[in-house]
Amino acid sequence: MSNFNLFKNRLRLTGTLELETALRVGSGSTDNLSSADISVVKDNLYRPYIPGSSFKGVLRAHIERVIRLVEPNCGRGLGACNPLRDDERCLSNTQIENLKKEFEKDPQRLDAELFDRSCRICRVFGAPWLASKVLIKDLLLAHPDLWMERRYQVRNGVGIDRDNETASQGLLYDYEVVPSGTLFNWEIIIENADQSADRTEDGLVMLGLNEFANGRVQLGGGRSHGLGWVKLHFDDEAEIIDASNRDDFIKYLATGKGCKKSREYILKRAVLFASILAKQEGKNVQASI
Numbered sequence: 001m002s003n004f005n006l007f008k009n010r011l012r013l014t015g016t017l018e019l020e021t022a023l024r025v026g027s028g029s030t031d032n033l034s035s036a037d038i039s040v041v042k043d044n045l046y047r048p049y050i051p052g053s054s055f056k057g058v059l060r061a062h063i064e065r066v067i068r069l070v071e072p073n074c075g076r077g078l079g080a081c082n083p084l085r086d087d088e089r090c091l092s093n094t095q096i097e098n099l100k101k102e103f104e105k106d107p108q109r110l111d112a113e114l115f116d117r118s119c120r121i122c123r124v125f126g127a128p129w130l131a132s133k134v135l136i137k138d139l140l141l142a143h144p145d146l147w148m149e150r151r152y153q154v155r156n157g158v159g160i161d162r163d164n165e166t167a168s169q170g171l172l173y174d175y176e177v178v179p180s181g182t183l184f185n186w187e188i189i190i191e192n193a194d195q196s197a198d199r200t201e202d203g204l205v206m207l208g209l210n211e212f213a214n215g216r217v218q219l220g221g222g223r224s225h226g227l228g229w230v231k232l233h234f235d236d237e238a239e240i241i242d243a244s245n246r247d248d249f250i251k252y253l254a255t256g257k258g259c260k261k262s263r264e265y266i267l268k269r270a271v272l273f274a275s276i277l278a279k280q281e282g283k284n285v286q287a288s289i
């Protein structure tokens, strides 16, 4: 049974995110400092940033797609449910309510049951009943001193009237983008990942980050117009705090610093996770013969 109150490990990854094409992470409206109809999200100094939640949503969606290919059924630590639909989640609201009633007097058992029935993705990225192990900070400009107001670009968009398939004046709008080449810093913390050989949850997250590193991911709006292609770069080292290594853990408590691990070590975790999936594919092939 998992003990949810124990600190087991923490992996801190950092690097930069480069915009290969312009980015539109819209604020959903205009702001009074912008001339565009749709402006991008900005900090209180009028500089763009990428909300960690936006980044995390895209990262999760990419990993879900990979997992669904190999593990089409979800629940009990496998597969990827659809977190947006109650009837397609690994635990529906009704099931959760039933479990709450069943284990009303044993909250620890309830936590364990909820965790046990959750899919592979919810166990790592969280669900309404489960805390996320992945924390992503807002991505801020890597060189804020170089940023100036004129660096925003405004582009024209045309809304198509669905009835007569023409653009009418009322449907014209313009929107703000952050130009290509802009660099953001990113920081991801993976806490209490199950690092056992058959789970390798840190490797699962790395698998998704590799998609960003290979330039196969788009962020923000206007993706069909080619906006939002990004490329992620890893720093040379990551930081690991492993409570099972008592000497290192005591050193961390004393200094506040974890162990440094090379980028190659971290990338290998993705390979290890991919080999878990490959084995399952093998099993499926065997079963279907």
Ligand SMILES: [Zn+2]
Pocket: 074, 080, 081, 082, 089, 090, 091, 118, 119, 120, 121, 122, 123, 127
């Ligand atoms: Zn799930």
